[in-house]
Amino acid sequence: MSKVMTVLGEIDSKDLGYTSMHDHILVDLSYWKDEFKALVPNINEDKLKVQGQNISYLRKGYFSASSDSVCLNDVDLASEEISHFKNAGGSAIVEVSPGGIRGNIEDLKKVSENAGVHIIASAGLYCEGSWPKKCVDMSISELQAHIEKEIYEGIDGTHIKAGHIKIACNNLTELEEKALRAGAQASKKSGLVLQVHTGLLSMDIQDTLRMVDIAVKEEGMDPQKLIMCHIDLKILKSLAIKEFILDHDTATQLLLEPVRQILNKGVNIGFDTFGSNWGTEIAGQRLPTDYERIRALFPLIKEGYSKQIVLGNDLFVKFSYRKYGGEGYTRVLDFVLPMLKELGVSEEDIQNMMVNNPARLLEY
Numbered sequence: 001m002s003k004v005m006t007v008l009g010e011i012d013s014k015d016l017g018y019t020s021m022h023d024h025i026l027v028d029l030s031y032w033k034d035e036f037k038a039l040v041p042n043i044n045e046d047k048l049k050v051q052g053q054n055i056s057y058l059r060k061g062y063f064s065a066s067s068d069s070v071c072l073n074d075v076d077l078a079s080e081e082i083s084h085f086k087n088a089g090g091s092a093i094v095e096v097s098p099g100g101i102r103g104n105i106e107d108l109k110k111v112s113e114n115a116g117v118h119i120i121a122s123a124g125l126y127c128e129g130s131w132p133k134k135c136v137d138m139s140i141s142e143l144q145a146h147i148e149k150e151i152y153e154g155i156d157g158t159h160i161k162a163g164h165i166k167i168a169c170n171n172l173t174e175l176e177e178k179a180l181r182a183g184a185q186a187s188k189k190s191g192l193v194l195q196v197h198t199g200l201l202s203m204d205i206q207d208t209l210r211m212v213d214i215a216v217k218e219e220g221m222d223p224q225k226l227i228m229c230h231i232d233l234k235i236l237k238s239l240a241i242k243e244f245i246l247d248h249d250t251a252t253q254l255l256l257e258p259v260r261q262i263l264n265k266g267v268n269i270g271f272d273t274f275g276s277n278w279g280t281e282i283a284g285q286r287l288p289t290d291y292e293r294i295r296a297l298f299p300l301i302k303e304g305y306s307k308q309i310v311l312g313n314d315l316f317v318k319f320s321y322r323k324y325g326g327e328g329y330t331r332v333l334d335f336v337l338p339m340l341k342e343l344g345v346s347e348e349d350i351q352n353m354m355v356n357n358p359a360r361l362l363e364y
Contacts, residue, residue: 017091026103
């Protein structure tokens with residue numbers, strides 16, 4: 001049996017089913033708050049709670065100052081939201097919150113039990129600034145041992161084991177590079193997939209290529225077990241709002257050749273921010289729309305890359321829940337896949353991205 005480790009124990013990879021390869025379920029990103037408040041003056045503290053009259057304010061980018069927005073810790077609410085995913089045809093979710101931002105691991109097990117969905121927890125570390133204090137001064141080998149303890153023994157003193165490795169790099173700082181190298185070595189030893197967060201708006205494709213080379217060429221991990229996340233945020237020439245208005249044709253030009261460069265290294269990529277309803281308007285930037293994401297994804301599929309692409313929603317803010325008017329965890333299942341089928345994408349390609357690739361990547 002080719003096994004996948006979930007929070008409820010091992011399953012056969014054949015039982016994985018339709019899988020979101022990138023979502024947060026229980027997560028605490030409130031470490032952002034102090035840094036954000038230092039950069040952005042005149043924040044309206046009265047508008048930081050997630051409720052109807054505040055959501056338009058939060059969506060502009062002020063959610064980064066709101067612990068209520070970026071801390072998901074309600075087991076019952078999470079279970080309800082994940083149940084929508086199951087009802088839409090979903091079967092498994094890779095929970096990509098590693099050490100530093102991870103919610104309570106026992107509660108994550110409860111969500112899996114309540115919703116009847118396979119959940120795969122992540123070993124590893126998030127971006128610099130979020131790390132547990134004990135990890136900051138560790139060597140690469142010590143970080144590797146820390147990651148492997150979560151794989152082989154359990155997370156946070158429990159017997160719940162990680163089935164996936166997540167390393168997050170916003171700027172590939174010295175610490176983040178150490179974590180990347182440690183994660184690559186842990187992947188090489190354990191056979192688990194390594195998924196690498198590439199800075200949402202701070203990194204370009206060249207930075208991503210550099211991280212691929214570190215993990216594969218320098219550390220020797222299997223490229224087929226490497227996923228570079230958030231490539232769908234890097235598909236346009238410019239995300240600047242002014243350029244979008246003043247030079248729309250240039251700003252919305254697809255950057256597919258650099259994406260092909262990543263794929264041609266034999267690694268996997270994530271188009272994993274479908275349904276995002278948060279923004280960075282306060283920084284003068286916008287996100288690609290889901291239509292633009294599909295516009296970039298479609299030719300890559302038609303060129304034969306479906307065996308190297310995985311999909312997800314990257315839900316991490318509370319107002320993305322259905323309860324607050326967001327798409328929840330179902331945007332890929334409810335909109336993206338039906339649209340791809342309308343465009344003529346084959347069932348084989350759909351199965352690759354949603355079933356076969358996740359099974360291949362997660363099995364060990």
